[in-house]
Amino acid sequence: MKQLVNELVERGRPLAIVAGHYCVAADLAELSSTGAAEEASFVAGLDVLLASRARGARSRLTVWVNDIGIEAEPRRILKDNKRLPDNYLRIVERHGLDPSCIDLQFESSTRNKASTHVKRLSARTPDLFLRIPSDAEGLVRCIEACGVQQDASKLAYVIAGPAGEPLVVKEGPHPKCNMILATLFDDCAKAAASDTIVTVFNSIYVNRIRLGMFVAGRLLGVRASFTNLYTFDDYACSLGDVGKRHPVTQPQILA
Amino acid sequence: MNAMHPREGALVIDTVPKRCPFVLLGLKKGLLGAEAGQLVAVRTIDPQAVDDIRRYCLASALPFEGSGAVDDGVLFIYVRKSAVSAAAGSP
Numbered sequence: 079m080k081q082l083v084n085e086l087v088e089r090g091r092p093l094a095i096v097a098g099h100y101c102v103a104a105d106l107a108e109l110s111s112t113g114a115a116e117e118a119s120f121v122a123g124l125d126v127l128l129a130s131r132a133r134g135a136r137s138r139l140t141v142w143v144n145d146i147g148i149e150a151e152p153r154r155i156l157k158d159n160k161r162l163p164d165n166y167l168r169i170v171e172r173h174g175l176d177p178s179c180i181d182l183q184f185e186s187s188t189r190n191k192a193s194t195h196v197k198r199l200s201a202r203t204p205d206l207f208l209r210i211p212s213d214a215e216g217l218v219r220c221i222e223a224c225g226v227q228q229d230a231s232k233l234a235y236v237i238a239g240p241a242g243e244p245l246v247v248k249e250g251p252h253p254k255c256n257m258i259l260a261t262l263f264d265d266c267a268k269a270a271a272s273d274t275i276v277t278v279f280n281s282i283y284v285n286r287i288r289l290g291m292f293v294a295g296r297l298l299g300v301r302a303s304f305t306n307l308y309t310f311d312d313y314a315c316s317l318g319d320v321g322k323r324h325p326v327t328q329p330q331i332l333a
Numbered sequence: 334m335n336a337m338h339p340r341e342g343a344l345v346i347d348t349v350p351k352r353c354p355f356v357l358l359g360l361k362k363g364l365l366g367a368e369a370g371q372l373v374a375v376r377t378i379d380p381q382a383v384d385d386i387r388r389y390c391l392a393s394a395l396p397f398e399g400s401g402a403v404d405d406g407v408l409f410i411y412v413r414k415s416a417v418s419a420a421a422g423s424p
Binding site: 108220310 | 384
């Protein structure tokens with residue numbers, strides 16, 4: 079992984095880093111910021127950020143917060159405070175890093191923006207989507223914990239997926255996670271003025287990331303190159319490099 | 334064999350009626366409790382979980398062993414715990 083990070087930072091170009099994603103809802107406590115894979119993701123992302131900034135690049139790290147599934151008032155407070163969780167802050171402080179180069183984005187906001195993207199794209203280029211009843215057979219969708227029931231009265235917005243499969247990007251009023259992730263990637267690349275996106279996610283999201291990248295390119299015109307790392311509890315690695323896992327329990331500058 | 338009866342010897346992890354991401358979280362827990370080489374069967378109603386778990390297995394160097402026939406919307410997805418595995422929860 080050290081070699082990978084070296085390759086990423088050697089040109090001194092800004093990187094858009096997405097790491098440390100965590101969930102707030104109580105029923106997803108295993109995926110909270112104190113989860114081993116979540117903290118490892120943040121540490122690995124911070125390592126990449128530090129290495130990149132050491133080369134003079136104005137890279138940015140975005141921590142994406144899943145604030146879906148909580149009440150409106152706690153969500154409002156969470157968004158108003160816009161503060162890293164305590165364990166992440168302690169890691170940042172240990173590195174003497176200015177927290178202002180770390181952004182927080184909230185999934186509820188990204189979801190709203192994703193919905194707007196679909197409406198805008200659909201109005202501008204109606205042929206971009208198949209609009210078919212949500213209960214049509216064979217549709218590929220990410221079914222989220224909050225669960226949207228398939229319903230013939232709802233319209234599914236469908237595009238051809240990576241293998242030509244009918245991929246649902248929005249169902250009724252709800253954008254699916256592939257569209258939401260695509261929106262996040264688009265936002266992060268723009269915020270960092272970067273053509274290179276580095277993601278570090280819990281390995282359970284590997285398929286979601288794959289589809290999010292696809293939709294980002296297909297619908298939002300994201301042309302950035304992606305480097306995706308995954309955490310397995312306290313280990314991070316790239317796909318195809320599982321045998322060379324890099325321990326991230328001890329934060330360090332990798333390059 | 335149908336979806337109500339998993340393969341013999343499999344450690345069954347029941348995630349019904351939950352959906353993503355609980356299915357993969359259930360698999361991770363199952364792998365923690367399984368013996369090396371044991372088959373883990375995740376019981377789910379989420380058809381998308383088949384692809385999610387297949388790709389998770391690819392990422393984790395875990396043997397994906399297919400999925401059982403759908404019965405009343407319920408299916409089993411099979412993963413074998415490697416003797417030496419890179420997946421989370423491995424010894």
